[in-house]
Structure formats: C-alpha cells, structure tokens
Amino acid sequence: MIDLQDVSKSYAAGIPAVNNINLHIDKGEFVFIVGDSGAGKSTIIKMMLKELEPTSGKIVINGKNLARLKRRKVPMLRRDIGVVFQDFRLLKDRNVYENVAFAQRVVETPVKIIRRRVPAMLSMVGLAEKYRSYPKELSGGEQQRVALARALVNNPPILLADEPTGNLDPKNSWEIMKLLEEINNRGTTVIVVTHNREVVDAMQKRVVTIRKGVIVSDERKGGYIYED
C-alpha cells in the first residue's frame, strides 16, 4: 500500500531532514511514526502527499509512483489519503456540517450523496447532534472529531494523522485514539505521526521510530523508545 525506498530529503546543502529511509506499510495496518521535533516526521508526511519531492529514492502509494505522477494527477493521489492535523484546520466561518460537506464538495460529489454521507460520518464520530455548531463552540476533542469526519467522508483507503492529540488533554487524546482504532478496524490504513508517549505505549501497535532523519527502530507491537 505504502512503500518508501531509500528516500532522502535535504532542504539545503548539508544535513538531510530524512536520510535513506525504507518503510513498507501494508493495507489495513495501524502504524505510529514517532520521534522528537525535527526528527523528520513532517517531511515524510509532506513527501507522501507530494507537497515535497524527495531528493532521492522512490515513493509508491496505492500503486502510484509519486515521481512519475503528473501534476494534474496529484489531486487523485490526495483523494486516496485523508489527513488530520494537530491544529484541526477547520473553516471557522462554516458549521460542523458544512466543514465535513466541504471535503465532498471540493471533489465534486453530487449533493444527493453529500446529504446522505455527511450525517453518517458525524454519527460515526459522535457529533450528529452538533451539526449546526461552529468550530469556536466546540471543545478541542470535538473539533478533532470534525476534522476526522472530514478526512474520512470521501472514504480514503489511507488516513494520515499528524499529531492528532497534540492540542488535546489526556481524556480527549484517548478518545481520539480509540476512534482511530475503530476506523482502522473498518479497513482503513491508519498512520499516526506523534510524540505522545503515553498514547503510543498504551495502544501497542506497530511503532516506527525516527531520529535525525533515520529510522532507528520498527517494532510490530512496540512502545515509545526513550532517547536516554
């Protein structure tokens, strides 16, 4: 499903942000990519979304070799990958329903399907009652649930979560992780980039640890590797 072969990325001449990484993720896996700030986690995400080009190496996602993907085909790649961020990135001038529907509108989904699919997604994340609320009226956890519903409404085979619990308290963090696990159980490949040690240790999933742009460990049922 996701294959990174000898991938390196240097922003300027000097130390590479990502150095000769090899990573294979199968369909339906749940993977944590962990590491401290500046380890190269965000660079990997950006390369997978083709926001950044690797300096060398090959990235294949869902059978698409990103190096050969034409610019006009990039939207099709991104439709295969749902993304959630630490800061939620919800549209503040739109309510919960409109935020989720927005993801379907931009890929030109017929209105009839949007009307059916959005309430279903909101039910799944437990926010069916709050469809008229605006982001500022929601808690951090609720906002992240809306972001999750938005990322999943187009039914992507892959979900990329970049520090999804970074702005949440432990209770909300745990709820979001449970939701991600449920999504994974339904067949979506879930990749969570985080440095939340408690969550990683508790979930007992595959953990890929990155330090200074290099994969230092890849454990099937691992925990957070402490630097000391």
Add this chain to the structure above:
Amino acid sequence: MKISTIFYSLKQGFINIKRNKLFSLASVGTIAACIFLIGLFYAVLANLQYIVKSAEDNVAVVIFFDYESTQEQKDAIEESIKKRAEFGTLTYVSAEEAWEEYKELYFKDAPELAEGFKDDNPLANSDSFRVTLNDISMQDEFVDFVEDLEGVRKVNYSDTTADTLEDFGKMVGFVSVAIIIILLAVGIFLISNTVMIGIAVRKEEIGIMKLMGAKDLFIRMPFMVEGVMIGITGAAIPLLVLVMIYERVIKSILEQFATVGSAMSLLSTGDVFAILTPAAFIVGGGIGLIGSIITIRKHLRV
C-alpha cells in the same frame, strides 16, 4: 465540470466579493472609471470620425475639360475615373448649373447685377466633374492621374483640407488608443490586486482544498468568477451614466448649432451604444478574467 460545481464556483465568487467588500468596491470603481473614459473616448472618437468622414465626403476634386473637348472624351474621362479604387462619387456639373451656383453664392443679395449676363453665361466653358474619394489619403495620386488624362484642362482640389483631416483623424486615433491601453493596464493591475487579497484571505481554505484533492480548476474558478463579476459590474455602471450624459450632450450641441443656423450631424445614442455596450462588457469581463488569471498563476500554484 459538473453543473453543480459551476453553481458552487459562482456562489463562492460572490462570497469572495462580499467578504472582500472594500477592495471589490475599489476595483469596481476603478474599472468603472476606466470603462467610463474608454466610453467617453469612443463616443468622441466615433463622432469625430463621423464628422471627418462627412467632411471628407464633401472634399471634392473638380475636373474641368479642354475648351474643344467632345462628349466622347468626357465619357472616356468618366469611365477612367470610375475604375479607380479610391473613387467615391461623380457628379456632372453643367455650365448652367455652375453659373446658378455662382450666382447663388455671390449675387445673392444683388440679383440685378447678374442680370447683365442673362443671355451670356460667363462660365460657358466651365462644365465639370465633381468627384469625391472614399479614401482622402489617395487624393494626390488621383489628381496626378486625372491631370494626365486627355481632354482635361484643369483640376481643382484642396490639398490642405485633405491632409489636415487625415492627420487630425490619425492623431485622435493614436492618442485614444494610447490612453485606453494605459487605462486597461491599470484596470488589470487593480483586479489582480483584489484577487490576490482574496487568495490571501482564503489561504487556509485553499490549503485544505488542495490536501483534499480538489482539482486546479475547482480552486481557481471562484477567483476567476470574482474577477469577471467585478469587471462586468465595473462596465455596467459607466454605461448607464454614459447613456444619460451622451443624450444630453448631443441634444445640447445640436441645439447650439441650430441657433447659429449651421447644419451638423452627430451619431445617435443607438449608433454609439450598439457598439459601446457589448464592447464595454467584453472589455470589463476581459480585464477581470486576465487580471484574475495573472494573479492565480502567480499565487495559486496547486
């Protein structure tokens, strides 16, 4: 592109304008000023050209025949003239008609003075062809040609009139085109700035759209709609103002000329606006589209 997407883009385009009211208004105002000036120049230029054309039509080359020339020779001259590309109209003025015109011009207030020539036309050998040209710039060439024809005694023409009218027409044309080009450039610059602000305001939303897999056109369309709508609105306002002004000014000018007893004709409101209205909308919409595309290409790499 789906119909629902077109409606969505239209709606988003209007939302952009609403959200960015002040700059949109400034752009509409500037485009309106541009189109107003373009319209004004056009109205003036079209009327000047109309007047110049009318004047040109009246600039005649008068051809007199040799004293002993025959009717056959005159027919041959007429035939040769009519074959010329610049030929406009030809009128034969007989000696009697020439004398009548002369009397009308110079003995209007004292017809008794002309009575002495009652049976003896002093212009007996002055029958002529009065020729107008459809291209006044060809007058010199035409005169040279006619002077070489057999049976032609003399050719009268006004060199100064032809040159002045031609030069004046050209000058008005060049000045107008230069000013219009400058105004168009200002219009494009302003629309481009307005759209750029719209893009900056929606930067986060655009970023999210890109990540969700929106296609280039889907992201760009609302901004193109915004530019075109500003352009079209900016064209509609000055058109209304110009119609009102034009009608009043034309009426006033014609009244002024009527009081001094001179005949003058100008283009009607219908004549001017039949061309100006679609042209203004095309120019306004075009400025909007070009302005927005320039900005989108520069600031909206998807």
